[in-house]
Amino acid sequence: MKRPxxxxxxxxxxxxxxxxxxxxxxxxxxxxxxxxxxxxVPQWRLVAVLGEDGPSTQQAxxxxxxxxxxxxxxxxTALGERKLISRSPNAADxxxxxxxxxxxxxxxxxxxxxxxxxxxxxxxxxxxxxxxxTAHGLLRRLELAATAxxxxxx
Amino acid sequence: MKRPxxxxxxxxxxxxxxxxxxxxxxxxxxxxxxxxxxxxVPQWRLVAVLGEDGPSTQQAxxxxxxxxxxxxxxxxTALGERKLISRSPNAADxxxxxxxxxxxxxxxxxxxxxxxxxxxxxxxxxxxxxxxxTAHGLLRRLELAATAxxxxxx
DNA sequence: GGCAAAAGGTTTCATTTGAAACTAAATCGC
DNA sequence: GCGATTTAGTTTCAAATGAAACCTTTTGCC
Numbered sequence: 001m002k003r004p005x006x007x008x009x010x011x012x013x014x015x016x017x018x019x020x021x022x023x024x025x026x027x028x029x030x031x032x033x034x035x036x037x038x039x040x041v042p043q044w045r046l047v048a049v050l051g052e053d054g055p056s057t058q059q060a061x062x063x064x065x066x067x068x069x070x071x072x073x074x075x076x077t078a079l080g081e082r083k084l085i086s087r088s089p090n091a092a093d094x095x096x097x098x099x100x101x102x103x104x105x106x107x108x109x110x111x112x113x114x115x116x117x118x119x120x121x122x123x124x125x126x127x128x129x130x131x132x133x134t135a136h137g138l139l140r141r142l143e144l145a146a147t148a149x150x151x152x153x154x
Numbered sequence: 155m156k157r158p159x160x161x162x163x164x165x166x167x168x169x170x171x172x173x174x175x176x177x178x179x180x181x182x183x184x185x186x187x188x189x190x191x192x193x194x195v196p197q198w199r200l201v202a203v204l205g206e207d208g209p210s211t212q213q214a215x216x217x218x219x220x221x222x223x224x225x226x227x228x229x230x231t232a233l234g235e236r237k238l239i240s241r242s243p244n245a246a247d248x249x250x251x252x253x254x255x256x257x258x259x260x261x262x263x264x265x266x267x268x269x270x271x272x273x274x275x276x277x278x279x280x281x282x283x284x285x286x287x288t289a290h291g292l293l294r295r296l297e298l299a300a301t302a303x304x305x306x307x308x
Numbered sequence: 309g310g311c312a313a314a315a316g317g318t319t320t321c322a323t324t325t326g327a328a329a330c331t332a333a334a335t336c337g338c
Numbered sequence: 339g340c341g342a343t344t345t346a347g348t349t350t351c352a353a354a355t356g357a358a359a360c361c362t363t364t365t366g367c368c
Contacts, residue, residue: 008267010202010219014274014289015183019195020220021293022176024300029169032307040354041173048164059316065164066174070356073317095316095363113162120168123299127292135168135292138285139175145277146178150185194324213346224326227347249333249346 018142025123032119037112042067042075044112047101050085051109055100057090084108172296179277186273191266196221196229198266201255204239205263209254211244238262 010016026041033039039047045065050056053064058072065072076099079085084105087097101109124132164170180195187193193201199219204210210218212226219226230253233239238259241251255263278286 007206008202008270009206010199012290013202013270014278014286014293015179016199017290017293017297018172018176019180021297021300022172023220024297024304025169026173028300028304028307031304045164045170048162048167052161052163057316066177068356069317070319071354073319074354077318090316093316093364097317116162116167123296123303124168126295126299131292132168134288135296136166136171138281138289138292139168139171141280142277142289143171143175143178145280146175146182149277150178150182153182153186211346222326223347224349225324227349228324231348244346247334247346251347 028123029116029119033112033116036115037108039112040075040078042071043079044116046072046075046079046099047084047105047109047112048116050099050101051106051113055098057093057096057098059096061099079105182277183270183273187266187270190269191262193266194229194232196225197233198270200226200229200233200253201238201259201263201266202270204253204255205260205267209252211247211250211252213250215253233259 030041033041033044037044042065045067046061049061049064056064058069058076061067061076062069062072067075076085076087080087083102085099086102087099090096090098127135184195187195187198191198196219199221200215203215203218207218212223212230215221215230216223216226221229230239230241234241237256239253240256241253244250244252281289
């Protein structure tokens with residue numbers, strides 16, 4: 001059953017479907033990581049990237065996680081206060097700091113990462129590997145199309 | 155190139171991909187409708203549903219749009235102030251109001267709906283109809299899986 | 309060198325958000 | 339019927355967000 005040619009049907013409107021699905025998933029995950037590790041989504045993303053790629057600057061983290069620099073700054077401050085990351089002054093550039101996981105941060109990462117994957121696996125139980133492949137591809141292309149169109153409009 | 159079995163890779167983490175894609179699309183659409191019609195996303199959703207389904211109560215609109223009742227209340231107030239919707243007392247239930255598009259609201263809907271579809275079409279230019287079918291199906295299943303899992307966890 | 313412009317981060321401020329408390333009306337139990 | 343509970347909707351409050359202004363260091367450029 002498809003949309004009747006001329007009509008706007010909210011349920012069939014892809015931006016709406018995307019938003020609803022993303023919120024449902026995001027609320028679930030955010031709740032889980034807040035409850036289990038006391039991390040917000042931005043904080044969790046920083047831990048994930050620092051654990052995955054090693055030390056970095058905030059600017060690089062912005063690009064890597066697609067988050068605002070204010071968001072990254074605050075997440076980094078919070079993680080620093082909890083001693084999960086260290087912020088050493090960057091010898092190469094006095095404006096920026098070098099962020100990296102502390103021992104405690106690495107321990108957290110070692111616990112969080114498998115847990116995140118397990119959670120994802122439970123969420124995606126009903127999806128076959130080729131379906132997931134397709135989903136990833138579609139999401140990437142959507143993101144690309146949206147940013148391209150945004151740039152075109154200005 | 156797939157994820158190396160044991161590792162967490164943010165780029166391959168579906169909740170992340172979903173969130174990034176949804177934000178990109180949402181920012182694009184939200185910007186367009188704010189610029190063109192002065193509507194926020196919640197306001198736009200109400201106009202879309204009222205135009206599509208006819209008059210309704212706020213409670214029904216919450217269910218229909220998956221938005222919080224506070225969000226709906228505020229969007230309805232704003233639309234009422236702009237005389238785009240009317241809020242007549244509901245004879246059948248003194249607690250609720252009956253919301254419906256005014257003439258002006260219908261005129262706006264008649265303009266907004268085709269514009270929304272055109273915008274969606276531009277965004278989805280590069281996707282084939284079967285791909286879109288697949289995308290819709292995957293998003294619905296994801297939403298379902300997330301709410302089911304959320305319910306299971308409590 | 310020295311000054312203008314840009315870049316990394318932080319702070320401030322105004323807006324958005326939703327949970328919880330609240331009001332008023334309807335329903336349930338007896 | 340008549341008090342206890344629920345439900346529709348609003349208000350209040352505290353937290354999250356991001357744009358714009360800000361400070362500091364670096365990079366051009368002459």
